[in-house]
Amino acid sequence: MKTAEHPEQAAKFVANDERAHWHDQALWFVREKRDRMAVSLPEWEQLRSAASQIKLHTVSRLADYLEQFEQNATKLGAVVHWARDSEEHNQIVLSLLQKTGAKRVVKSKSMLTEECHLNPFLEEQGIEVVDTDLGERIVQMRKETPSHIVLPAIHIKKEEVSETFHEHLQTEAGNNDPNYLTEAARNHLREKFLAADVGITGVNFAIAETGGLVVCTNEGNADLGVSLPKMHIACMGIEKLIPHASDLSVFLRLLARSATGQPITTYSSHFHGPLPGGELHIILVDNGRSNLMGSEQFRNSLKCIRCGACMNTCPVYRRSGGHSYGTTVPGPIGSILAPSRDSKAHKSLPFACTLCGSCTDVCPVKIDLHHELLEWRGEIRQRGQLPMSKTVPMKLTSWMMRSPWLFRWVGAIGKFCLRHLPRWAIYHGLNPWGKQREMPESPKESFRELYQIHESKKASDE
Amino acid sequence: MSSRDQILKSIRNQVVASVDHPGLAGDWIRYDDRVAHFATVLAAVGGAAHVVDTAEEIVAVLSKVPAFAQASKIVSLCEQISGNVDFVAIDDPHALEDVDFAVLPAQFAVAENGAVWVDDAVVKHRVIYFIPQHLSFIVRSPADAADAIVDNMHLAYERISLGEPQFGAFVSGPSKTADIEQSLVIGAHGARSLNVFFLRQ
Structure with a gap:
């Protein structure tokens, strides 16, 4: 590619x-x-260390924990699926949707489904997929992709959101008030939630010991999306696993504080099994992750x-x-x-x-x-x-730096050129350092010369 | 070989040094006044906390909330407050779409982040935590409000037992978003306001 x-x-x-x-x-x-959030907790560094070690511990026993998770999730009434790569993941989602005849899907934020390009795949099959996170809905309407994993629309200005909503949701032209625009999205997405056949979510944490999932949002979109339809499909990379429910204390204390500077997300939902009378499908995706483990x-x-x-x-x-x-x-x-x-x-x-x-x-x-x-x-x-543009200069630099006399000589030439050559001879296409910035002012003496002057002065003083 | 077995085999083929679980013992933060700290954090995330002695006090507070006073559909799952929707008789959760206000029980609260823990053991449709326009929680605490508030999340997980088929959530403040130019807007998809009452009755 x-x-x-x-x-x-x-x-x-x-x-x-x-x-x-x-x-x-x-x-x-x-x-x-x-x-501000990090300094408000005296134990911040202790939490970071604990989180790091819990994750390393989990990776060191990942296969065991995955099996334990599968066993416990199944006991709770969930169905666990395994996908080696994105194609298999997308096929599993599609077959689940086809099984129930689902045509309308609401999806909360999931970087994994972005990684697998699930939306375009399902849309080709005639399924409507609505991203329900406000930022994701904005980029979806604009036919863009998220530019940040937590703040998907951070690159978009409110005037542009206003134009997009005017086009898709018939909001007032030129009304750029975030309250007004959010309200319009709320009403629009309520209809989507109520009409959805299936809800898809990502997963923040999966607990091996209990077989449960935790999904964190501020908007409540994941919860609305999976509390109305009968089927919930949760898509997760295999690295989302943690061993125990009590480990969540460490991660939920760190996650929102690190992400947006909140003490915790508004909703931290713990799913253990499906809705009464409903279905919960959990897709465990590798897609290259197991290869990283060995490195x-x-x-x-x-x-x-x-x-x-x-x-x-x-x-x-x-x-x-x-x-x-x-x-x-x-x-x-x-x-x-x-x-x-x-x-x-x-x-x-x-x-x-x-x-x-x-x-x-x-x-x-x-x-x-x-x-x-x-x-x-x-x-x-x-x-x-x-590319050669990197390897050749690096080779030359390495050669030059291994020879003290050459290094001094090139340095002297450089200094001379910076001081005496006309501007056009310094600022041009071959000198990327001069792009959008001024080259440093060239000093009269090099460090070596300054040092020698200093040493000889010291000697004469003594 | 199934995908499951292939993935597990691929993981087991990797040489990964064993790392111990660090354990969770720690000198985690405590607060002198858990009630005050909870109220401060909840206010910072857009909610409000009240300590009351009687159900009448809750009604008095709520009647000053326009969203409650003007609500036409109220779900109450707390005996202290009367609603006008027969929640248990509803079979399809979609029927709850026009609920204006819900008063629901919460199990306990967490001082460090202004959250309350709720579960669906007593609630037939879990969507009731997310679909009403406005939300109030009542936390029972017969002696002292502080008894219903734990200092930190480590103590919170000691009070929760997970593993049975159940839905549970920490809810901290009303729903919110800052996806448009980092401007905070309260009332994204879920509740537009959130009051937490500690009832000492």
């Missing part, structure tokens, strides 16, 4: 300077809310609870927008997950990072994100997937 490179996509986003800054600020606002470097990424904190804090994500990544999950965690599926198609993503480490600092399950991104860079070079 040919995917556009991150720098090309990001260039389109930053071309609109005002919007890029607005996007940056909107996400930084969420990051600040997260910080010492990248196993950590399976701990992810999809809070989005790494995106909110990432200086690259905030200034380049979620769509620039070209993946279902963007940002730092997406730049690790995507190459593990197809490193050639997503080879530019581990380089969309300054290695500042902010993502690692905020991650509630202590994924060493920036270390993994660095690992991926090496991995992509080893696989021979780096």
Whole structure:
């Protein structure tokens, strides 16, 4: 699959300077809310450590826990399905819908179904799938994809929402009030909830010990979607498992605080078995996850609870927008997950990072994100997937830096050029550092020269 | 080989070092005044808490809430408040779509996040937690309101027993969204307002 490179996509986003800054600020606002929540709990770091270790423990015994989960969920009256990849997952959903003759489906947020491209697949089969999360409904109406895993419409302005709703929901033209627009969506989606044949949800946590599922939302859309129709289909990656119900205390304390700076989501629903007289189908999806387990470097990424904190804090994500990544999950965690599926198609993503480490600092399950991104860079070079524009300069730099005299000489030339060459000779297509920014002012002396002056002055003083 | 067996085999083929479960013992946060902290957090997420001694006090508070005073369809599953919908007689949950106000029991509350725990053991249609326009919970606490509030989520899970066929949820405040330009809007799909009463009767 040919995917556009991150720098090309990001260039389109930053071309609109005002919007890029607005996007940056909107996400930084969420990051600040997260910080206030984190400092309000003295045990924050202890919670992060516990969460990390519970997840690693679960991964180290994943097959056992999956079997235990299946057994307990079945006892509760749920039906457990297994899917090796996205095609199998989509087929299972389709066959369940066909079995009941369902034509109208309401779906709450599920990154897994995005990953599997479930919506277009079902729509081709003549099934109406309505995303019920407000942000997801907005991007669905606009025929876009979510640009953030928690805030799907973070890239869209209220004026644009107003236009979209005017077109699809006949709201007043030019009314950009978020209260008015949300009310219109509420009324529109109520009709969809009431008419739905089947509700599909994602899963935040699945409990091996009890066979239950936990789904967290602020809007209440997952709950409305599965409390009216008789059939609930829950789609989950196999890494969503946790061993015990009591472990939820750790994860529910971390999730919303990290995601949006709330103490907990409005609704944290625990499903144990189907509605009385109804059906609950749980689809366990691998889709490449088991391959990640064996890798010492990248196993950590399976701990992810999809809070989005790494995106909110990432200086690259905030200034380049979620769509620039070209993946279902963007940002730092997406730049690790995507190459593990197809490193050639997503080879530019581990380089969309300054290695500042902010993502690692905020991650509630202590994924060493920036270390993994660095690992991926090496991995992509080893696989021979780096373009010449990166390999040749790196080889030259390495050669130059191994020779002290050459290093000094090139440095001196560089300094001279920066000071004396005309602007057009410095700022051009071959110098990406001069794109959209000024080169640093060249100092009179190099560090080495300054050091020598200092040393000789010290010697003469003595 | 079935997909199930293939996935399990693929997982078991991976060499993964064994990691112990860390256990959940910890010096988790406690509050001097759980009632006050719960009320502060609930207010911050858009709800309101009240400590009352009699059902009359609940009625007095609710009668000042326009949504209650003007409600035409009220479901009450608490004996203290009278509703006008025969909830148990309803077979199809879709019939609840036009409920304006519901007064429902909640089991206990959590100070750290303003949530109450509810389950469907006493509620025939679980949609009643999500479909009414406005919602009130009554938490019984005969001696002291603080008895019905735990400090943190670790203590909350000690009070819940999961594993039987059941639906349960933590509900913290009214439903909300900030999906349009991060502007907080109360009343996304679920309740537009949420009151929690601690009844000491």
